[in-house]
Every structure is written in structure tokens, then in C-alpha cells.
Amino acid sequence: MTVTPLGIPRRLLEFTLDGKPVRATEGSTILDACRTAGKDIPTLCHGDTRIPEALETPETPKGTCRLCVVEVAGASTLVAACSREARPGMEVRTDTDRARHSRKVVLELLASGVDLSTTPRIAGWIEEYGAEPDRFGPDAARLDEGPRVDNDLYVRDHDKCVLCYRCVDACGGRGRHTFATSVVGRGFAARVAVEQDAPLPESACVYCGNCVEVCPTGALSFRSEFDMRAAGTWDESAQTGTTTTCAYCGVGCRLTLHVQDNEIVKVTSPPDDPVTHGNLCIKGRFGYQHGQNRD
Incomplete structure (x- = not known):
């Protein structure tokens, strides 16, 4: 019989999110609680580490993009939801004029200085917040x-x-x-x-x-x-994903083969896989040519 350790149980805390009481696990961030409550908070820089050893010590969020800012009662400035830990009794508002204006300006600054043409969802956020990146003109600093x-x-x-x-x-x-x-x-x-x-x-x-x-x-x-x-010719809407097991060694890494027009176009790994946690080696991620060699 295999016994799986459950880890240290964490308590639930309660705070107010957009006027409604919500519960969150102790130690979680405001962004975690917002996502659990179904709130769509934009963010670019947020992402959890995928190495099992590192998962034992929570990662300190970078908070660099500042798209996820929200208002917290008593705070003099907007706070980044990805890095602010949820606290009991906290009052959080995610869709105020102040927060929306900040996200709009951040989107304008990012889109005026960086090519975001391949960034998922960015066009929708620019439209949602009424951002106008072109207002900075053609001389906006770019690399x-x-x-x-x-x-x-x-x-x-x-x-x-x-x-x-x-x-x-x-x-x-x-x-x-x-x-x-x-x-x-x-x-x-x-x-x-x-x-x-x-x-x-x-x-x-x-x-x-x-x-x-x-x-x-x-x-x-x-x-x-x-x-x-x-x-x-790149068309994600025409691609299918098939999850399988890497055949190179005995570790058992899970691969997702992305196929378009009956050709493998890239390989990823499921982020929730207990073996890989989304990570692969060079063979697993790039050594797929033998699976479609027509010669």
C-alpha cells in the first residue's frame, strides 16, 4: 500500500472581493483568490515554477508587468495581485476606475515599446481597456x-x-x-x-x-x-494536441504533440504532469523527427 503525504493542512481565511465575501487558502495571493472566484485579472509575468524541489518553497512573484493591479482598502497605492498575500478581513476591488486606468496605461506603454503581436489575449485586453498604444507616436523607444x-x-x-x-x-x-x-x-x-x-x-x-x-x-x-x-502557414486553430509518453528513456515524461496538416509542429509537456511538471530535455522537446520520417 502506497501512502501519499498530504502536507501541512492550511486554514481558510475570509475577505471581501468586489463587495462579496470569499474564502481563500492561507498563504495564497489575491490573484489566486480572484481566479478561484472566476475573476479574469490580466497578467503577463505571473507563472509558477515547475521544478518539484522548488515547489516546496513558494516562488516570490516578480510583479514586473503590473497588469494585475487592484485596489485594497487602506493601501495608498494600487497593489499587484500576484504578489500581495490575501489577509483576513481585507477589502479588495478589482474593477475600479483607478485600477482600469492603470491597466490601460500599462498596456499602452508595453504595446508602444514591445512587439506583442504573438502574445495570447493581448489584443482582447487592449480592446477591453480602451488602450491606445499609438498615442505615443512612432518615436516610442524600441530595441x-x-x-x-x-x-x-x-x-x-x-x-x-x-x-x-x-x-x-x-x-x-x-x-x-x-x-x-x-x-x-x-x-x-x-x-x-x-x-x-x-x-x-x-x-x-x-x-x-x-x-x-x-x-x-x-x-x-x-x-x-x-x-x-x-x-x-502557422494556424493554431487547425492544430490538434495528443498527449503521449516520451520513448527516449525510462523516466516516463509526458509529451503533448501539436500537429498541423499531419505534421508535428512543436512539442510541449502538460504543466500538471507529476513527472515533468512541464519540463523536458532536448530529446523530448525537439527530437520528434523520427516519428514522422517519410523516407
Whole structure:
């Protein structure tokens, strides 16, 4: 008989969310409680680590994008819902004029300086909050570097990066422990880069692709997706996903094969899988060609 430890039980706390009493697990954030209550709070930088050892010590949210700001009674400023812990008796309002105006301005600033064309849901948020990124004019600061295509597996496009640090965490101490990437530069020149800003094949990168998995904007993308987008053939609505088990070793990692026109176009892993937690190695994520070799 296998006994599964349940961990330390956590109490429930009660607070007010948009005028209604809600309950949340002790230690959860306002954003967690909002999602449990069905509130759609926009966010780009929020994402949990997927390494089992790191899950034992909760990750400190970066709170960099500031899209999830809400009003808390008694607080002089808006607070980031992803990093503020829920407290008993707290009064939270998510849809006030002040919060909506802040999200609108943040969306305008992001969209005026970053290419968000491949960011899921961003067009809907811009419309919902009435954001007008073009009001800053054509001289808004951009990197304008263009994509870096220096290997056959994935592409880096700094023009789409919002510096959320999720890829750095996935590569570093809360992920692969490769530490191939970090944030370099300051101000508008800041970007995520490998050591000496070298080409990827000359770096410590092990091509696990876990950074691509967590990127929220498409600044990191599979080479297959990049090439198909450039050719105008990428169509997510026509893709199907099939979850299977990786055949390379005996670990039993689960893969989701994304197929379009009877061809595998990319491979991901279910984030809730007890074996991988969304992580894969280079073979599991990129070594799928043998499964569709027509020769």
C-alpha cells in the first residue's frame, strides 16, 4: 500500500472581493483568490515554477508587468495581485476606475515599446481597456534588433520581450540549474542574454526549451513555429494536441504533440504532469523527427 503525504493542512481565511465575501487558502495571493472566484485579472509575468524541489518553497512573484493591479482598502497605492498575500478581513476591488486606468496605461506603454503581436489575449485586453498604444507616436523607444536565428531549435526575439524573468527562472535556480541566461544591460538596453551576449550555440544552453515553454509573449519561440509564421502557414486553430509518453528513456515524461496538416509542429509537456511538471530535455522537446520520417 502506497501512502501519499498530504502536507501541512492550511486554514481558510475570509475577505471581501468586489463587495462579496470569499474564502481563500492561507498563504495564497489575491490573484489566486480572484481566479478561484472566476475573476479574469490580466497578467503577463505571473507563472509558477515547475521544478518539484522548488515547489516546496513558494516562488516570490516578480510583479514586473503590473497588469494585475487592484485596489485594497487602506493601501495608498494600487497593489499587484500576484504578489500581495490575501489577509483576513481585507477589502479588495478589482474593477475600479483607478485600477482600469492603470491597466490601460500599462498596456499602452508595453504595446508602444514591445512587439506583442504573438502574445495570447493581448489584443482582447487592449480592446477591453480602451488602450491606445499609438498615442505615443512612432518615436516610442524600441530595441528594433530583429529575431536572432542562430540555431535550428528555437529563436530569440528581444523586440517581443517584456523582461518578465520567467525564462531566467526556468534556466536558473528554480528550474534547470543551467544558468545560461540572465538580464544584462540597463534601462531601454536591458535584455535577456547568454554570457557575453554570444550566439546560442556558443553558450551554456542545453536546449531543453523550458524557457520557450514559459515565455508569455513569443520572445522565445520554436524554430518550426517561427518559420511557419514567416511563411504564413502557422494556424493554431487547425492544430490538434495528443498527449503521449516520451520513448527516449525510462523516466516516463509526458509529451503533448501539436500537429498541423499531419505534421508535428512543436512539442510541449502538460504543466500538471507529476513527472515533468512541464519540463523536458532536448530529446523530448525537439527530437520528434523520427516519428514522422517519410523516407
